[in-house]
Structures are given as C-alpha cells and as structure tokens.
Amino acid sequence: DQQVKQNSPSLSVQEGRISILNCDYTNSMFDYFLWYKKYPAEGPTFLISISSIKDKNEDGRFTVFLNKSAKHLSLHIVPSQPGDSAVYFCAAQGGYALNFGKGTSLLVTP
Amino acid sequence: EPEVTQTPSHQVTQMGQEVILRCVPISNHLYFYWYRQILGQKVEFLVSFYNNEISEKSEIFDDQFSVERPDGSNFTLKIRSTKLEDSAMYFCASRKGVSLNEKLFFGSGTQLSVL
Numbered sequence: 001d002q003q004v005k006q007n008s009p010s011l012s013v014q015e016g017r018i019s020i021l022n023c024d025y026t027n028s029m030f031d032y033f034l035w036y037k038k039y040p041a042e043g044p045t046f047l048i049s050i051s052s053i054k055d056k057n058e059d060g061r062f063t064v065f066l067n068k069s070a071k072h073l074s075l076h077i078v079p080s081q082p083g084d085s086a087v088y089f090c091a092a093q094g095g096y097a098l099n100f101g102k103g104t105s106l107l108v109t110p
Numbered sequence: 111e112p113e114v115t116q117t118p119s120h121q122v123t124q125m126g127q128e129v130i131l132r133c134v135p136i137s138n139h140l141y142f143y144w145y146r147q148i149l150g151q152k153v154e155f156l157v158s159f160y161n162n163e164i165s166e167k168s169e170i171f172d173d174q175f176s177v178e179r180p181d182g183s184n185f186t187l188k189i190r191s192t193k194l195e196d197s198a199m200y201f202c203a204s205r206k207g208v209s210l211n212e213k214l215f216f217g218s219g220t221q222l223s224v225l
Binding site: 004036041042043044045046049051089093095096098099100102 | 114116141143145151152153154155158160165166168201203208210211213214215216217218219
C-alpha cells in the first residue's frame, strides 16, 4: 500500500537550472510533509518540511510547494548544483511514523 | 553536529540465525525508530519506541522482531530467526520530541545480508 508516491525514479538536470521533484500522497490525514536527501552509504538527512496549513515553504535554494486539493507536493531546487546529486525522498507524517516514497535519484550535470 | 551511530555497517548472516543491530541515538533524544529499505524499494517504517515501550509498529514488525533499550545509550533491533527477505538496509533514527517540527535524524544504516 503506497501512501506516498514518487513516480519519477530518476531526474537529470544541468547545473544552474531548476530541479523539480514531485510527490503524491493518498492519505488526507497526513498533516506534515518532509523531504529527505540521501547520499550513498549514508542515512537520509532532513532537507525541508511543510505543514499542511501552508502551501509553500522556502529555505535558501530549496522550496517545497503543497497542493492539498491535489494531494501533491513538489520540491524545487534552484539553481541546481552538482553537490545536489543524491536520492530525494518525500515523506508524510501520520502518527509517530514517517511514510516514505521510493525516492527520486537526481543527477545534476556540470 | 550530534549524530545517530549504527553498528555494524554490514552484517552477513545465515538464514535462521539471530541478529542484533545496534544503534546509539542522539543523547538528548527521547523517541527512537527503526526503518528499513530493501534494495530498490522505499524506506519502510518498522517500529517506534518511547519511554521504554513500543509506541507504534508496522505489519512488518512481527514476532520475529524485537527492540530494546538495554541501557541509557543503546537501542537495539533483534531479528530472532532471519529470513532471506529480511535482507535490507536497516536505519535507526531518533528525535527529541514528537511534535511535527522536530527533525528525525537517521544513522548511516546497517546493511543486513541473509544468505
């Protein structure tokens, strides 16, 4: 039962351009959404989050947008840098647990 | 920055054997978690632990699994009789509180291979 879906397994973007990573969820009870970034051989690290009462949260080059009616959120990275190359996980909080998507592997090319 | 520490980084075991995965959460954190990621699949929640008891567990966390906080610093996941399908990367995580804006910090994971 995939409550959080990331339908693009991979994305390639040129350095300096915008990266847009998408995420859909099915459970309308989720009230907090997060993006985690993961490098190989490391655990996921928190990137940015958004509460369900907001539709946008910005932190430097990273912006998360939430469309509750569509049950959709997206992460924008602008400008993209080669160091942003990693797997990005969307997660939604329900209860104590985080529900993760399968991740999108982002490659930023010079 | 404080971090969650997991040992070992790799564990190879024979099917049917017991394994214990160890974690040292961040010292002032109160909520502890185990997640796992089977190769190519999503990160899956296993169990959450607070105040020396399980607060929530998933369907994956059956009777073969147990967690323990044996002392003030360690948090362990035991798999009593491993199966091939238990092969995965196991992540320990901790957070200070359970409010929505409390970040969840993950360890680097233990890669478990069941042969």
